Amino acid sequence: MTSLPEQPAQRRLGLVIDLDTCVGCHACATSCKEWNMGGVAAPLTDLDPYGAKPDGVWFNRVHGFEAGEGGAGRTVHFPRSCLHCENAACVTVCPTGASYKRAEDGIVLVNEDLCIxxxxxxxxxxxxxxxxxxxxxxxxxxxxxxxxxxxxxxxxADRKPACVMACPTGARHFGDLADEGSEVSRLVAARGGFDLMPELDYRPTNKYLPPRMNASPAAVPPAAAGEAIRPESKFLQWVDRLFSR
Amino acid sequence: MHPAYSVIYFTVASGAGYGLLFLLGLQAAFDLLPVNPWSAPASGLFALALVTTGLLSSTLHLGHKLRAWRAVTQWRSSWLSREGVLALIGLPVAVAFLYGMAFQNDAGWWRALGLAVAMLSALTVHATAMIYASLKPIRHWNNPLTVPGYLLLALASGGVADLAMDAAFGSITLASGLLGLALLAAGIAVKRGYWRSVDAGEAASSPESATGLGAIGKVRLLERPHTEENYLLKEMGYQVARRHATRLRLVAQVLGFLVPALALALALLLGGGGLSALALFLALAAMLAGLLVERWLFFAEAKHTVMLYYGAGRV
Known part of the structure; x- marks a missing residue:
């Protein structure tokens, strides 16, 4: 049935992706491809994989964006995958009942035997x-x-999505976003997690955490006149202390 | 959006077919059918041919054609499913209507059925239009003039087809000719209004809202996730050069409306007979060709929000 569940799911499983720590290594994308090549949605067909124009099915794609100008600008690595929306129009438009949203945990899936x-x-x-x-x-x-x-x-410990398991910087978090006390919900609350394209009202389950802002030059307190500037390495700090005596 | 030829043919042909069925149904219900008893059944057969070849064509782009029957199950939520259900209900009703019209001229039941045929035809075209109009990621389709456009263009092309068949089996009346001209005028008006609306419109979404990075500043793509094309770029990344779009809009207007209107006026002046019928069949051919261009543009000019992730500054 491609009508959405009538009651909001008790659990809303999803991902929280930290754009501050993502380094754009594509490990999430490749491990996703690796697991799902043998998973329920297998195969993820590759067309012309060793030819001039390789093309294939991936569930996770990592884009790179630049935001802002000059010193205030940021380069942001941006993994993009299904957000398992509450208002999943991909489900309701399906004419055959192949697309569905699970009432128990909100996961959006395709029944490939029904898909035309x-x-x-x-x-x-x-x-x-x-x-x-x-x-x-x-x-x-x-x-x-x-x-x-x-x-x-x-x-x-391994019962997590492959992309979350693979992320070397811990930028991907998996959990229940309906549970306010869950680790992912607390992350979203603490870091100001946001929805993508909120104006379309698809109400995605997955959230993104914004990059932490660079302290702008003006915000760094200027060193007081005559005050020694603290060296950064431990060795130099020791030298500093030695000569400050 | 990638323009799939099977879907373009489907919407144009079945649109004209349903437009013609709609007009025949109303003419039967209100006792306005042409004098020649074979004129209306022949028109009906022509309409059925347009509708069924269109419907068959629409299954050609499917990944699993033999499963197409499953598409009638989700009418509660899906406009595509509703379209399928309405089309499948409409076909036997239209066949019964045509049978009555051709072979049971004295009986009255098929005249009442005409109303049902007209209603089902209108609802089917409406459902087709809603498939596109309900898609929020594509603002060129999610437009208040999408549905009126589909309905009016179906009606206008069905009207020209009706006049051509009437002329072939006898003659056309001044009233029906003027109605045809009025439908053509309404059709081009709504289409021009649609183009003005999509040209002036702005998507609610932007690279900033798509990435959520707008607080930092303007967002632009640094690198794509992949070097080669993928499904998304092939399906949603179709782009038609602006120069071509302007020319094709002109072609659509000349072939789809201007030529049919001139041919129809000429047919009215000729009054009837072979030349008049020839002019009207030329009008129909030009109109269908014009509408194929118009429908191709409807797809090719439509932009999908996913392209915001692939470097589009706006969609």
């Missing part, structure tokens, strides 16, 4: 989260690693 490959869901998603698999003739998307997070054959 009309591509309308990919048009309805403002975020480009869905990619058509030309070889399979069906639409594919991020499953939030539904086959990892509930997988009792994995050690409990």
């Amino acid at each position: 490959g009309c591509k309308l869901c990919s048009w309805a998603c403002p975020y480009g989260a869905r990619e058509f698999d030309e070889a399979e003739g069906v639409m594919k998307k991020c499953t939030l690693c539904v086959d990892r997070i509930y997988n009792e054959t994995l050690a409990e």
Whole structure:
């Protein structure tokens, strides 16, 4: 059924992505591809993988943006994947019932046996989260690693999405965003986590944490006249202390 | 948006077919059918041919064509599903209507059925238009003039088809000819209004809102996630050069409205007969060609918000 669940889910599982710590290494994207090549949505077909124009299905893509000008500007690495929206139009437009949002945890999935490959869901998603698999003739998307997070054959510490497990800087956090006390909810509250394209009212579950702002030059307190400037390395601090006696 | 030829043909052909069925249904209900008893059934068959080839064509772009029947199940939420349901209900009703019109001329039941045919035809075109009009990520479609455009262009092209068939089987009345001209005028008016609206409009979304980085300053793409094309760029990244778009809009207006209007005026002056029918079939051919261009532009000029992640400054 492609109507959305009538009651808001008790649990809203999703990701919180920290744009301050993401270094743009693409480990999340490649580990996503690796896990899902053998997961429930397998295969993630590659077309012409070793040819001149390789092309294929990925659930996670890492973009690079520049924001602002000059010294106040920032380079921001920006992973983009399904946000498992509350108002998931990709689900309601589906004519066959292949797209659905799970009532129990809010994960948006595709039943590939019902999908006719009309591509309308990919048009309805403002975020480009869905990619058509030309070889399979069906639409594919991020499953939030539904086959990892509930997988009792994995050690409990490993029951997280592959992208979260792979991130070397801990920029990706997984948890229940409906639970105000959860680690992810507290992160969102503390760091001012935000929605992408809130004006479209898709109400994404996934949140992004903003880059911490550089202290602008004026905000750094100028050294008081005559005050020794503290050297940064421990060795120089010791030398400083030695000569300050 | 990538213009899929199967969908372009589908919306133009089935639009004209449903427009023609709508007019025939109303003419039957209000006892306004042409004098020649074979004129209306022939028009009806022509309409059915347009509708069914259109519907069949619409399945050509599917990844799994044999599963197309599943598309009738989700009418509670999906406009595409509603379109499928309405089309499948409409076909047997239209066939019964045509059968009555052709072979049971004395009976009255098919005249009442005409109203149902007209209503189902209008609702089907409306559902087709809503598939596009309901998509918030594409502001060129999520526009108040999308639905009126689809409805009026279907009606106008159906009107020209009706006149052509009437002329082939006898003659056209002044009233029907003037109605045809009025529909053409309304069609070009709504289409020009649509173009003005999308040209002046601004998307609610921007690179700043798409990334949430607007607080830092203006946002621009530094690097794409991948060096080659992917599905998103092929499907949503289609771009038509502005120069071509302007020319194609002109072609759509000349072929889709101006030529049919002139041919229709000529047919009215000729009054009837072979030359009049020939002029009207030329009008229909020009109109359908013009509408194919118009529909191609409807797709090719539409921009999707996902391109904000791929370097588009605005969509």
